Amino acid sequence: MRQWQLIAAIAFFLFAYLPAQSQDCPGLSVEGLWLDPFNASLVHVLCQNTNFDEIYSYPSWHILDDSGTLMGTEEVMYFGIADWSHHVIELINPWPDEPVSVPVELELWVGFDEALMCSYQMEFVPREWEWTGTGNQGCLPVVCTVFGYAGGEGVEVGLELLDGSQNVLLNADWSTEASNNFWVQSDSMCLSQFECFTLDVSANTADYLTVSLSDGSHSSWLQHWTQTLDASAASLDTTFTLDLYGGNCDASGLEGSNLNLSVVTIYPNPVRSNETVYIRDGHSDLDLQISLLNALGQEVRRIPLGSSSFQAPAIPGLYWVMRQQKTALPLLIR
The missing domain is CATH 2.60.40.1930 (Macroglobulin (MG2) domain)
Incomplete structure (x- = not known):
């Protein structure tokens, strides 16, 4: 009897200290893996789960390089994965400024990183949104959305989006009815990765507003860029500069500039x-x-x-x- 107890104890400790082993995740597919166009420290995962018997409770995606070194993890934000789901991985080090694709391993951990469920060997193409079909370094389909609070008076919202040659891509003026909350959205457009865009936003009587660029080919809940402005902090009439992956907007004069703190x-x-x-x-x-x-x-x-x-x-x-x-x-x- 003691011999069997000893064998059982040894087996328990052996299995307890084995490295985590992944298994298949039936019905779970990765539909997109890309670098954030405005933040080189974030990688996005778009996945779909068609197996409603398993929701992968408290999921966290991890990304590793081809040598197995951990590059970044996702903070647990969801109870599970049901149908389409968007996740954000924060990299340990910012991604270098280059569009070269590299092999990576994507791991799904569940239960607040307690168990490894499955892994995917993938080719990471930083500047491609696979589901859009625009290709590597292609344009990004977006819709521009503005919502906010207007204190019941209604609000006039103006948007103008220009490319680097001052061509007008979007020029819209909306007037909303007297209401506490307002929401307006543009038609879809496709932003080049090799342009410097300016987005002029105005809202005459709003207390605050949020302007965002959301996916224009899959679902508007997938946001690529968002900014919230508060009228109590500063003017709501603002010009944003949009430079997908950087390198296109002129910032000449910053290096070696005269730092005159007395002025x-x-x-x-x-x-x-x-x-x-x-x-x-x-x-x-x-x-x-x-x-x-x-x-x-x-x-x-x-x-x-x-x-x-x-x-x-x-x-x-x-x-x-x-x-x-x-x-x-x-x-x-x-």
């Missing part, structure tokens, strides 16, 4: 995400163009002329506030 100040600095940042100019030159650039030198927003404040970006990191006369100041978003 222009920004405060508070550091500042929390989405809080108000104030600009003080010793020469009262607020009629000069002011741009907000990320750490890579990509312009992400243009501050309206005459504005003395703006809303901090939602994504933490180092930014630069650059004035038309080449004065650039660092701004840290926490």
Whole structure:
């Protein structure tokens, strides 16, 4: 009897310390794997589960390179996977600025990373959205959506999207009925990866608004870019700069710029995400163009002329506030 107990105990410890082994995930397919067009630290997974007997409770996708080194994980956000599902993996290190495809392994862990369910050997093409059919480095089909709160008065919303040659891709004006909440959406359009776009947004009486670019070929719940503006923090009339994967918007003058802290100040600095940042100019030159650039030198927003404040970006990191006369100041978003 003792011999069998000893054998059972040994077997238990052997199996307990074996490395996790994946199995098949029937009905679960990966339909898209791509690098975020605006954040090189995020990889997106679009999957579909047609097996409703298994929802893969509390899922987390992990991505590994071809040598088995972990590159990033997903924070658990869902109870399970049912039908179509969109997931975001945060990379340990930002993806290099190159479109070259590489082999990767995609693992699905469940139960808050307690068990490995299955893995997929894939070719990661960073700049391709497989379900759109536009190909590697092809254009991105999107619809532009604006929603917000207008305090019951109704609101007039204006949108204008221009490419780098100032061609108008979208010019829309909407007037909503008196209502607390409003929601408007454009027709589908396809954004090139090799253009610098500017998106002008205005809303005359809104308290706040959210403007987003959502998928235009699959489902509008799949968002590629979103920004929320609060009228109590800054003007809702704002120009955003959109540069898919970077390298197309001119940020000349940032390097070696004259940092004259006695002339222009920004405060508070550091500042929390989405809080108000104030600009003080010793020469009262607020009629000069002011741009907000990320750490890579990509312009992400243009501050309206005459504005003395703006809303901090939602994504933490180092930014630069650059004035038309080449004065650039660092701004840290926490």
